[in-house]
Amino acid sequence: MIEKRLLEELLDIAVSTGADFAEVFAEREHTEQIRLMEGKVESVKDHFLAGVGIRAFCGTKTYYASTADLTPAGLRACAATVAGALGEKSPFAHAVSLTPDALPKDTVQTFPADAETARKAEILREAGAGAYAVSDKIRQVVGTYVDVDRTFLVANTAGLCREGRKVRTRLAMQAMAANGEDTQSGFCGPGSGVGMEFFERISPRAVGEKAAREALVNLSAAYCPAGTMTVAIENGFGGVIFHEACGHSLEATSVGIGASEMAGKQGTLIANPKVTAVDDGTLPGAWGSIPMDDEGNAPRRTVLIENGVLKNYMIDRLGSRRMGMPMTGSSRRQDYRYEPTSRMTNTFIENGPDRNEDIIASMEYGLYAKSMGGGSVDPLTGAFNFSVREGYIVRNGKICEPVRGASLIGTGTEILKNIDMVGQNLETAEGMCGSSSGSIPTNVGQPLIRVAKITVGGR
Amino acid sequence: MEFATIKDVLFAAARRAGLTEFDVYCRIGKSLSLDAMKKEQNSFSASTAAGVSFRCAAGGHIGSASTESLTKEDLEDLVPRAVAASRVIDSDETPIFYDKKDEYVSLQKEAGDLPDVADLRRVALAMQEELFAQSALTTDASTTGASVSRVTVALANSNGITLSHTAENRYISAEAVVKKGNEAASAFAFSPSFKEGKTVVGKAVREATERLGAKGLPTGVYDVIFSPREMRTLLSAFSPIFSGKNALMGLSRLAGKEGTTIASECFTLFDDPFYPENTMKMPFDAEGVATRTKPLIEKGVLKTLLYDLATAKKAGVATTGNASRGVSEPVSISPYCLAVAPGNESEEELLARMGNGIYITELKGLHAGASAVTGDFSIESAGFLVENGKKTRAVKGFTVAGNFYDLLKSVAGVSDRAEMGFPGFFATAAPAVFCKGLSVACE
Incomplete structure (x- = not known):
């Protein structure tokens, strides 16, 4: 993407005013996104992104500049901006020497660029038709097909020089069911870290049908009652509870500056001993997997919590300096405009000791959250929230009538101890995670779990 | 270049x-x-x-x-x-x-x-x-x-x-x-x-x-005053309901409601590309149409939705100059600065009139907890308990739930001082807004 000699020169410039480390990040990314409305293709986004971000460290102080001007002069100006912000030119000359190497590549059978846009639109129309066919109460279907092909390069003053390529594909369908003025929605959005072969592994029609069925369930549902109750949260995207309640609070971004409720708790029991949780960026073909992190480190599997005990955090280079702990291949960013920070990849609660049927049977009264929406957290206090997309009341160990409009709130430390049953049907699901370094693809996951007590927002 | x-x-x-x-x-x-x-x-x-x-x-x-x-x-x-x-x-x-x-x-x-x-x-x-x-x-x-x-x-x-x-x-x-x-x-x-x-x-x-020291409060139905910042948060989350395209597509319940009462009489809302405090003003839209300030809701009556050229043609109206475009995104419809018009009462007078309720200073997770399609919201919140017209203690760890379309009708008062959020080509400005009867879940 950039010649080795120019990379070395840029690094030399970046450290010329006293920085102890510098890094060049370069990126080229193509996105094709097709949008369906009323069963018809409404728009196509065909976007090409290219840019460079240069960062220098002086201890734990960081200096970052990014540019879309990829001429040698533009890149030198970008490196000079970084150096200029740090101080005066040092009398000592630097001579960085890069040693290019390569990490194992992802296996992609068909790159999206090799597939016709018309074929991609057909996948979307098929999913739309599936949704409309479920019921004449389905009044609108909004669908999105997206593929992203990202190639990125990292070079730093430690001599590292590596390039990675990541492809991702996704089909996301939202169906609206209406009864008079009452409109309710349902969603299904499977994604992958592979190419066009993903759409042979799933049935687009079934994706549309699933979104439509969820909308119909919500249309027939009364509002969820409000209060504190026992909640069973289903597998797959249910894992958003761990992502919000605990995952963000284990990122060095907040732990490294003491702004996380999890800071200083390594080695202590923070969760029910049935809980073991992992961040694993190496899962083959997964939406949240990475060929290398955005600092050029190999991805890895990091056990965060083992049998309830906090074992490790997710740590990037800056976090490593702040915390005095090794990096964990967790540095990520949306694109070159963002300075990277510690983020999640594929994060999930492992299977536990409880049979799924026992979990529901154990509940005298509560909520069964079959499908979850997104959420957010304040790592400082651990206060989190997330929404329930499809929920049912449980009475006397049986799943009963559907309820709509529920949200769940609590604090991380409290909820981790209240997860008192962990089932055995671990699945992961795809989402986009937003934080200070932008929006990135991450997987969440878990088996069915039971939370003994949590506040349910409803009416 | x-x-x-x-x-x-x-x-x-x-x-x-x-x-x-x-x-x-x-x-x-x-x-x-x-x-x-x-x-x-x-x-x-x-x-x-x-x-x-x-x-x-x-x-x-x-x-x-x-x-x-x-x-x-x-x-x-x-x-x-x-x-x-x-x-x-x-x-x-x-x-x-x-x-x-x-x-x-x-x-x-x-x-x-x-x-x-x-x-x-x-x-x-x-x-x-x-x-x-x-x-x-x-x-x-x-x-x-x-x-x-x-x-x-x-x-x-x-x-x-x-x-x-x-x-x-x-x-x-x-x-x-x-x-x-x-x-x-x-x-x-x-x-x-x-x-x-x-x-x-x-x-x-x-x-x-x-x-510091905030605690929960009993589950129940409360009158609520949203602080200017939190009223802006709600406006941002529900801004898609004013898109003429969403109305045509069945994604907003405001379809066909132009000229009818959709909010309380004390509620007036403008879309203002030239809002004085916003440094990111915009004289033309993404299709080249001149922008203008217009009321969306005037004393509770929906005056207009927002249109670009194609949607206006479909709806048989004139464009409102609200075509919006990011570099990588297709043309869509967006407001410039959604601004709630201030009322005549100070915040203290609003608090006194409410008597008992909650003054909300934090709303979190609206990207998931609020649906612009249905209008429903159930949102993690924090603020102050209000007793006999005074803020008495900090409260947190509860949800406020309701429906935005119903909330517009339940507005019982608007304070006399609007505050703008971050400047931007899409911005929001609002005073504190007093709403009756929202569901609160906590202990």
């Missing part, structure tokens, strides 16, 4: 390809920001960015493509890519490229140099000193920052329209993290004025400190 050159390259390539209807949209920007922590500079970042999008009519449909690489080859490549994209479109939306000669509001040109890194550092460090001077509870995790950006938006189309506008945005901010015993709390404040450092820090420290 200058916009004039980008336009020349793309117009020539489009004409070579036999296209007759097309436009070029461009954003070129630069920004600087710096933040400080522990009384030292913590991080600095600078960016220069540019992006170009090309749209054309081909085969009766609109196609578009965009790039952030501005080499001549990558720009010229946009033309065949846009034509290829048009071939898969099968919606019945007619391609329209604006051809009228509008009068555009003349705005003061931004000129001169942006503040440099030394200016930003000086402001951020002075605010650090204030943070620790103002409270013994301030912790090392507290940050202060200063940021400045300038963006030029330019549009040219095959009907002879060529427009360009430059806007500048600057602000200072403080995130105060306070700790008392084992309990920590934080609050964020900002100002567009670099001279307001002491006030911004004071606000962040005061709000963070007030949050």
Whole structure:
């Protein structure tokens, strides 16, 4: 993407005013996104992104500049901006020497660029038709097909020089069911870290049908009652509870500056001993997997919590300096405009000791959250929230009538101890995670779990 | 590369390809920001960015493509890519490229140099000193920052329209993290004025400190006053309901409601591209139509929805000049500054009139907990319990649930002072708003 000699020169410039480390990040990314409305293709986004971000460290102080001007002069100006912000030119000359190497590549059978846009639109129309066919109460279907092909390069003053390529594909369908003025929605959005072969592994029609069925369930549902109750949260995207309640609070971004409720708790029991949780960026073909992190480190599997005990955090280079702990291949960013920070990849609660049927049977009264929406957290206090997309009341160990409009709130430390049953049907699901370094693809996951007590927002 | 050159390259390539209807949209920007922590500079970042999008009519449909690489080859490549994209479109939306000669509001040109890194550092460090001077509870995790950006938006189309506008945005901010015993709390404040450092820090420290000791409250139905900031948060989350396109597509319950009462009589809402406090004003929309200030809701009556050219044609109305476009996104419909008109009562008078209820100062997770399609929301909240017209204690760890369409009708009062959020091409401004009877879940 950039010649080795120019990379070395840029690094030399970046450290010329006293920085102890510098890094060049370069990126080229193509996105094709097709949008369906009323069963018809409404728009196509065909976007090409290219840019460079240069960062220098002086201890734990960081200096970052990014540019879309990829001429040698533009890149030198970008490196000079970084150096200029740090101080005066040092009398000592630097001579960085890069040693290019390569990490194992992802296996992609068909790159999206090799597939016709018309074929991609057909996948979307098929999913739309599936949704409309479920019921004449389905009044609108909004669908999105997206593929992203990202190639990125990292070079730093430690001599590292590596390039990675990541492809991702996704089909996301939202169906609206209406009864008079009452409109309710349902969603299904499977994604992958592979190419066009993903759409042979799933049935687009079934994706549309699933979104439509969820909308119909919500249309027939009364509002969820409000209060504190026992909640069973289903597998797959249910894992958003761990992502919000605990995952963000284990990122060095907040732990490294003491702004996380999890800071200083390594080695202590923070969760029910049935809980073991992992961040694993190496899962083959997964939406949240990475060929290398955005600092050029190999991805890895990091056990965060083992049998309830906090074992490790997710740590990037800056976090490593702040915390005095090794990096964990967790540095990520949306694109070159963002300075990277510690983020999640594929994060999930492992299977536990409880049979799924026992979990529901154990509940005298509560909520069964079959499908979850997104959420957010304040790592400082651990206060989190997330929404329930499809929920049912449980009475006397049986799943009963559907309820709509529920949200769940609590604090991380409290909820981790209240997860008192962990089932055995671990699945992961795809989402986009937003934080200070932008929006990135991450997987969440878990088996069915039971939370003994949590506040349910409803009416 | 200058916009004039980008336009020349793309117009020539489009004409070579036999296209007759097309436009070029461009954003070129630069920004600087710096933040400080522990009384030292913590991080600095600078960016220069540019992006170009090309749209054309081909085969009766609109196609578009965009790039952030501005080499001549990558720009010229946009033309065949846009034509290829048009071939898969099968919606019945007619391609329209604006051809009228509008009068555009003349705005003061931004000129001169942006503040440099030394200016930003000086402001951020002075605010650090204030943070620790103002409270013994301030912790090392507290940050202060200063940021400045300038963006030029330019549009040219095959009907002879060529427009360009430059806007500048600057602000200072403080995130105060306070700790008392084992309990920590934080609050964020900002100002567009670099001279307001002491006030911004004071606000962040005061709000963070007030949050310490917050507890839950009984589940029930409460009257609620949303602080100006939280009313803005709600407006942002539910702004898609005012899109004429969403109404046509069944994604907003405001379809067909123009001219009818949809809110309480004391509620008036404007869309204002020239809101005085917003430095990111916009004289033309993404299709080249002149923008204008208009009431969306006037004394409870829905006056208009928002339209671009294609949606207006479908709905049989005139465009409101609300076509919006990011470099990589297709044209959509968006407000400029959604501004709730202030009322006649002070916040204290509103509190006194409410008597008992909750004053909400934090709403979180609206991207998931609020649906613009259904209007339903169930949102993690924090604020103050109000008893006999006075804020008596901090409360947190509860949800507020309701429906935005019902909430508009339940507005019982609006305070006399509006506050604007972050400046931007989409911004919001609101006073405190008193609403009756919302469901609260907690203990």
